Amino acid sequence: MTAATVGAAFEHKRTRLLSELERPGQLIEHITPNWFASVMGTGIVANAAATLPVHSAELRAFATVVWALASFALLALTVAFAAHWILHPANARRYAEHPVVSLFYGAPPMAMLTVGAGTLLLGKDVIGDTAALHIAATLWVLGTITGVATSVWMPYRMLRQGRSNALPAWLMPVVPPMVSATGGALLLPYIGDDGLRVWLLALCYALFALSLALGAAAMTLIYRGLLRGGGPTLQAAPTVWITLGLVGQSITAANLLGADAGLVLGSADASLARGLHAFGIGYGLFVGALAIGAVTVACTVTAKAMRNGLRFSLTWWSFTFPVGTCVTGATALGAAL
Numbered sequence: 001m002t003a004a005t006v007g008a009a010f011e012h013k014r015t016r017l018l019s020e021l022e023r024p025g026q027l028i029e030h031i032t033p034n035w036f037a038s039v040m041g042t043g044i045v046a047n048a049a050a051t052l053p054v055h056s057a058e059l060r061a062f063a064t065v066v067w068a069l070a071s072f073a074l075l076a077l078t079v080a081f082a083a084h085w086i087l088h089p090a091n092a093r094r095y096a097e098h099p100v101v102s103l104f105y106g107a108p109p110m111a112m113l114t115v116g117a118g119t120l121l122l123g124k125d126v127i128g129d130t131a132a133l134h135i136a137a138t139l140w141v142l143g144t145i146t147g148v149a150t151s152v153w154m155p156y157r158m159l160r161q162g163r164s165n166a167l168p169a170w171l172m173p174v175v176p177p178m179v180s181a182t183g184g185a186l187l188l189p190y191i192g193d194d195g196l197r198v199w200l201l202a203l204c205y206a207l208f209a210l211s212l213a214l215g216a217a218a219m220t221l222i223y224r225g226l227l228r229g230g231g232p233t234l235q236a237a238p239t240v241w242i243t244l245g246l247v248g249q250s251i252t253a254a255n256l257l258g259a260d261a262g263l264v265l266g267s268a269d270a271s272l273a274r275g276l277h278a279f280g281i282g283y284g285l286f287v288g289a290l291a292i293g294a295v296t297v298a299c300t301v302t303a304k305a306m307r308n309g310l311r312f313s314l315t316w317w318s319f320t321f322p323v324g325t326c327v328t329g330a331t332a333l334g335a336a337l
Contacts, residue, residue, distance in 0.1 A: 035107075036108045038314065042073060071115050105154065241318040255333050
């Protein structure tokens with residue numbers, strides 16, 4: 001019994017839910033961090049809908065319902081994942097040492113950060129401004145700490161183990177700081193202390209730089225492998241869309257931070273604020289143009305996999321979060337322009 005078998009239990013080979021499990025407890029026994037990708041993929045739909053330049057009561061209601069689903073999923077998976085480590089520590093350690101599954105330890109912090117951003121954008125309509133701000137700030141702190149840990153530890157671990165077969169999943173542990181930079185930009189307008197706002201803005205740009213440096217190195221290796229005929233296996237083909245996650249999230253972060261720079265720095269550093277605003281626009285246009293090539297590669301790989309019998313699995317959440325970040329990136333860039 002493996003994590004793949006648990007995921008396959010949701011396929012429609014049989015009519016009874018989880019019929020391939022020998023006992024219900026096996027669901028917790030094989031909960032792996034890649035399950036949190038479902039929270040990321042669901043949450044980004046809500047966040048993207050909330051930030052679109054098109055406004056309507058129906059769209060807002062839809063986004064709020066999706067945010068609520070993502071929040072419930074985050075809570076349920078967090079409890080199940082904690083139970084997995086407590087009740088089945090041997091399995092948990094084995095998955096944590098797995099060369100591919102371990103990469104998805106970047107998913108839990110991104111799930112927290114995505115739901116936290118949604119709480120600030122949409123949850124305030126349900127639970128009030130104060131509660132939404134406290135929850136969003138808490139999830140941002142937890143997601144940032146764990147995300148920075150994975151972004152530093154996992155690349156070091158891969159280098160130490162001498163891994164040479166670059167996979168799109170290599171980006172999973174290094175993208176969380178970029179998501180933190182975006183979430184931090186959303187929190188900046190709610191901070192009253194001028195000094196604290198400057199420090200948070202600087203921290204967000206540091207997180208942006210950390211993730212961009214590590215992500216650019218990983219993407220170079222990933223695309224070099226794809227051009228040489230390497231890449232993910234058939235059922236993991238959707239993970240090639242993960243590369244768009246760094247693209248879209250970085251454009252979002254650069255432009256949201258650039259928009260906040262004027263508020264944070266004020267008239268004292270107006271030239272710096274204008275420079276950061278211009279940087280966001282220039283970065284967004286340049287990287288957005290490069291994204292055309294990434295989309296072409298992802299569509300080509302996916303189409304080939306579909307023809308060869310690609311089946312539904314957790315990897316299909318790769319179709320949602322990366323594309324959702326491109327939506328938020330386009331929205332942020334459009335607002336900056």
